[in-house]
Amino acid sequence: MTRKTKPKPVSDYFVHTSVLLAEAIEYLNIRPGLTYVDLTCGLGGHLKAIENKLKEQNGLNASNLIAIDQDSEAISFARSQVSDLVRFRQANFADLTDVLEELQVPCVDGGILVDLGVSSYQLAKPERGFSFDNNGPLDMRMNLDNILTASDVVNNYNEIDLANLIYEYSDEVLSRQIAYQIVNNRPINTTSELAQIVRNCYAKKYGHGFKPKINPATKTFQAIRIEVNAELRNINKMLTQAQAVLTKNARLVVISFHGLEDRLVKDFFRQTKIHRNKYPSGQDKASIDEPLWLSLTKKPVIPQKKEILANIRARSAKLRAGEKLV
Ligand SMILES: C[S@@+](CC[C@H](N)C(=O)[O-])C[C@H]1O[C@@H](n2cnc3c(N)ncnc32)[C@H](O)[C@@H]1O
16 A cells, blocks of 8 residues: 655745845834735745734734735645734735735725745745756746746747847846757756756856856746746736725835846836826916835845845845835
8 A cells, every 4th residue: 555645844845034024014114904915925924024013003903914925835834824814815916906806905005015036935845846956847837827837938938039038037148058058958857957058058158167156047047937927027017006006105015036126116116197287277387297106215125144144045135115105
């Protein structure tokens, strides 16, 4: 008789530490009774801290804390970390308005937190195929119901499209060489095979003694992950919807992990709206460029050295926060 092995619980894969935790909570400016949404609850680290802050103020009720993630495994774990009052939805944050409509939440008057990228759990679990350190299938889907996988991108995209996406989504200077080698080594089945192809390109270009500061596969993996999960398109959609649902004085806090994400957030907070003053006759008097957001972080907040020493994943994190003005 074969004995079924039980799947390992999420917590067996790694120790999870939320990035810029105290800073995120401070910028959310949590006030009792207002509604808060964690759009990327992951393993519930930030979510738990928001819940605690609301509880401290006797401000948690059955409808004012909402947690979203597109990863069903993350949702199950986060659910076990907080009280039953927190409402969970497995969804893409690009569908924020639909989720809120379904939950009958007309607007968000407290704040929204977004902690972008992959979770340490997704990276640590080899079967999810995100990591060049843990060999696994080429998957990289944050939502396991999605159709496109890293294997489809690596094995089916043409060489030019591959080179372009690797360059655009990661600034990889060897994008063309890497795309050429990927196409000529197909089929590629595992994360280790892909990482080796990238390493070979670096060795060919810079010599075998070359010691890069970070694993040469980092950028290529990032680019393929962004493509698989349509990350930049979803961030843009989410920001537009966050703007629509947040009320005046509500806050938006976003933690990003690479320049492309941070640029979208920075530009978002700089948006203005042309306000036309009119004469009673209806003629234009003057046009004023009105800011839509009060940026609370003129420069992005970055982790202190001691946080980076304790959690290397924090090294590229940047937090930006804004308060809605209109
Ligand atoms: C860095 S982790 C969040 C960690 C979390 N803040 C914590 O303290 O445990 C990022 C999470 O965002 C989720 N995510 C990324 N893009 C998403 C999207 N478009 N919609 C919903 N969730 C997304 C990932 O599945 C992952 O669980």
